[in-house]
Structures are given as C-alpha cells and as structure tokens.
Amino acid sequence: MYGACRAGVHPHGQVRPEVLYQRQRASPDRLNNSARRTYDLLRSTLVNTGRSMLLVESELTDALSASRNTVRTVLQQLAREGLVVREPKNGTRGTEALLLPIDELAPVASRRLECRSLGCPPIVRDRLRLPAGWTVLMIESLMFKGGLPLGISVNYIALPEGTSVDFDDSDVILILEQKLGVQIGGSQCTVGAVAADEQSAELIDVKVGAPLIWLEDVIEDNTGQPRALSQLRLRGDRVAFSATARRPS
Numbered sequence: 001m002y003g004a005c006r007a008g009v010h011p012h013g014q015v016r017p018e019v020l021y022q023r024q025r026a027s028p029d030r031l032n033n034s035a036r037r038t039y040d041l042l043r044s045t046l047v048n049t050g051r052s053m054l055l056v057e058s059e060l061t062d063a064l065s066a067s068r069n070t071v072r073t074v075l076q077q078l079a080r081e082g083l084v085v086r087e088p089k090n091g092t093r094g095t096e097a098l099l100l101p102i103d104e105l106a107p108v109a110s111r112r113l114e115c116r117s118l119g120c121p122p123i124v125r126d127r128l129r130l131p132a133g134w135t136v137l138m139i140e141s142l143m144f145k146g147g148l149p150l151g152i153s154v155n156y157i158a159l160p161e162g163t164s165v166d167f168d169d170s171d172v173i174l175i176l177e178q179k180l181g182v183q184i185g186g187s188q189c190t191v192g193a194v195a196a197d198e199q200s201a202e203l204i205d206v207k208v209g210a211p212l213i214w215l216e217d218v219i220e221d222n223t224g225q226p227r228a229l230s231q232l233r234l235r236g237d238r239v240a241f242s243a244t245a246r247r248p249s
Helices: 002-006 017-024 035-049 057-064 068-080 122-128 172-179 198-204
Strands: 053-055 084-087 091-094 098-101 110-119 135-145 148-159 184-195 211-221 226-235 239-242
Touching: 035 057, 035 068, 053 057, 057 068, 068 084, 068 091, 110 148, 122 135, 122 148, 122 226, 148 172, 148 198, 172 184, 172 211, 172 226, 198 226, 211 239
Parallel strands: 098 239
Antiparallel strands: 053 091, 084 091, 110 135, 135 148, 148 226, 184 211, 211 226
C-alpha cells in the first residue's frame, strides 16, 4: 500500500485527482497555462477595471502567460457568463460589471416589488434586538444597473412605535437616513451562495439552479442598535465585491 500511494495511486487503484490533473495538462509553452488560473486572473481584471475593454487574444496570451487555446477557452466561458461580448469583425469586449465595496453602505438602483408591514415577527425581532412596541416594514425590490437586473433585495426595517410606513423609496439606506433620520454606524455582513429558485430565476433572468451570491447585512445606527436586516440574492456574473482588510497588530 505504501508503494501504491507513493506512485500516486489510491489503494483501490484510482489515481489521485491532483496526479490526474497534472498528467492531463499538456506541457505548456507558457508559464501559467491553466484555464482555471487564467479565468480568475482575467475575470478579476475585468471586474476591477470597471469599464469596457477590448480583448485581443494575441495580447492576452502574453499578458496572462497562457496559450492561445487556453485564452480562447476562457473567453468563451466569460462570454457564456455575460462578462464579455464577442462580435464578428468587432472583436471581444469586456462588459461593465458592478464592483460593490463590501465595507461600504451605499444605495443601489432598485424597483419595488412588494411592501408591507409585518408587525413584529419574533425571529426578526430577535435578530434586530427590537424594543417593545417597535414594528417591522418589509420591502422587496429588484436591483438594476443600466437596465439589467442584478439581483433581489429583501429588507426588514425596524420602525419605532407610532412611525408611519408610507415610504416611496425602495432602498433601505435612503429610508433609514432620509425618512427615519437614522445616522448609520455600520453593519454586520455575511456572504454565501445559494441556488436560484424558479421565482428568483424568472425575476433576474437566470436558469433555475444557477449559483447566486447570497449576502446579509444587519445595519446598525451610530449607537449600535440594529435598524434593518437586508438579505440579497445577486447574480455572480454581474456583481462582485471588494473590501479592505488589515492584519491586526
């Protein structure tokens, strides 16, 4: 068994995935000839640049240190995901993806789908640590950029006792600051991934089961009191996040 493991073979005769990966890769004429790594590098460049870019295969092979076949494969994948547009005689261009600073709270264009008072559901009350007498306003919206759907947001906004719920805005940040006079202090953010259900897929124009970014914000005022719970489902091909991290001393 020791000899089999040293040879890169599992005890049952199966080649380990990492060994198979190395064997299947052609000897590269470029130093970084991996479709996965090339995809990550190019996608990151497109997203962080934040503008339309002309992409020339011959230039990309040098810039990415990858073969032309690898670059072509990556461009085809990016085209399927909507991050580049390939047109005859016009070449390939990167589209403008939205880069959202995850460490900043800012409004995003949206269209309201539903708005209603929920009273004070216990699970939301506990998440927001609401005082007695407070209620919750639920607003569900479709998020856009340039007429294209980015995702769906559901906001549970805490309302002090006696507060009117007749708001015409859809964005939770604008409602908190402009309608409720809240001075926002910060938020607690969680990011994950979910599969698109039928309703979400129809609203944001993706296939059922497509992976979506799932983001939750608990937004606090300047005293540390939670004032809103926001849950977003976002298209990963049109939205990316950035943040600034520092290593603690």
